[in-house]
Amino acid sequence: MNIHVVAMVVSVVIFLFVIDLVRRRRLTFKYAIAWLFVSAGAIFFAVFYKLLFACAAFLGFELPSNFIFFALFCVFVFLSLLLTVFLCQQNNRNDIMAQKIALLEFELKELKKKLKVE
Amino acid sequence: MYFGRAYFSEKMLGQGNEGPSLSPAVKKILAIVPAFNECGNIGRTVEEILKTAHGVDILVIDDGSWDSTAEEARQAGGMVVSLPFNLGIGAAVQTGFQYAQRHHYDIAVQIDGDGQHDASFLDKIVGPIRRDEADLVVGSRFLEKTGGFQSSFGRRVGINFFVHLINALTGVKVSDPTSGFRAYNKKMIALFSEYYPHDFPEPEAIVVTQQAAGRIVEVPVVMRKRGAGSSSIRYFKTLYYMAKVTLAILLHMIRQRRYEA
DSSP states (O other): OOHHHHHHHHHHHHHHHHHHHHHTTSSOHHHHHHHHHHHHHHHHHHHTHHHHHHHHHHHTOSSHHHHHHHHHHHHHHHHHHHHHHHHHHHHHHHHHHHHHHHHHHHHHHHHHHHHHHO | OHHHHHHHHHHHHHHTTSOSOSOTTOOOEEEEEEESSOTTTHHHHHHHHHHHSTTEEEEEEEOSOSSSHHHHHHHHTOEEEEOSSOOOHHHHHHHHHHHHHHTTOSEEEEOOTTSOBOGGGHHHHHHHHHTTSOSEEEEESTTTTOOSOOOOHHHHHHHHHHHHHHHHHHOOOOSOTTOOOEEEEHHHHHHHHHOOOOSSHHHHHHHHHHHTTOOEEEEEOOBOOOOSSOOSSOGGGHHHHHHHHHHHHHHHHHSOOOOOO
16 A cells, blocks of 8 residues: 555544544634644645655755654644643633632622621 | 733722721731641641731631641631632632732731741731831741741751842842741732742742832741641752742743733
């Protein structure tokens, strides 16, 4: 079996999988967009692999496979950094909500106590 | 972010309109006592504050404890806010500032729930704020040769390191930057209820205060060895603590100034 066909099939499957996740609302657009771009890029280069080889040669990679590994590595570093940012934001919001819930709960209890007395 | 910020900035706007309705002698004081699994200590701490400092409201922040900390504190006569899970000392103390801000306290005093801090120094620590000489007052073990618990040798080396680091970066001279026995005025309450460093906040909070042009004054206090249980900073963790706080302070220096005085 031709390796290009395999690459193409895999990248199309990933692309469709992301779209399906969005369709079933398991992924929101905000988080899906990065993955859509990555998988679209993968399909593009699987189809036009000669372009990929040209890029690799132009950038001075002796083996096109090294270029692919390097590019993938960069993409994943960027994606994980992005995810860390999201995580951090969620963590902050979580803390703020926990503080607010605790304060509200306390004030609710105090109010109930007051009402009972009266 | 939006949730918290929108609410608190609204609150801060309202603050200016109050005016000096209270006479300067009458100040509403809130003692903020962060506690994480301090059953066995917290009751005594609260009782001691009630005994030695009259007219001070006590707010214990139960930071997701799984022992009877909250119950013990309530029985001793403190108000108890229970966080749904452990957020760390910084966020716990910040919850106290948020309460103080919402209920218009003039002064907040932070006292550890483990019995290290002697409540009889509360008046002394609040003094500079009453006289409007300081925005932040830090109770220091090392300012005068007062005796009492002076921490282990390793810990003192670490503390000294922060003394010099903070001095070199900000020009502020504090002798006990890790002390959690502190008093804050309205300005600091407003600032810290919106932004307060997490994890190991004390040294960082000094840097934040300086950047917000707050006046920092130190007052000599005597500390005791903590009662039951173990400190949140264990012996082998001291080095990790130092590295982390150093990095945090350095990151502070390059951070965008989102907070204003």
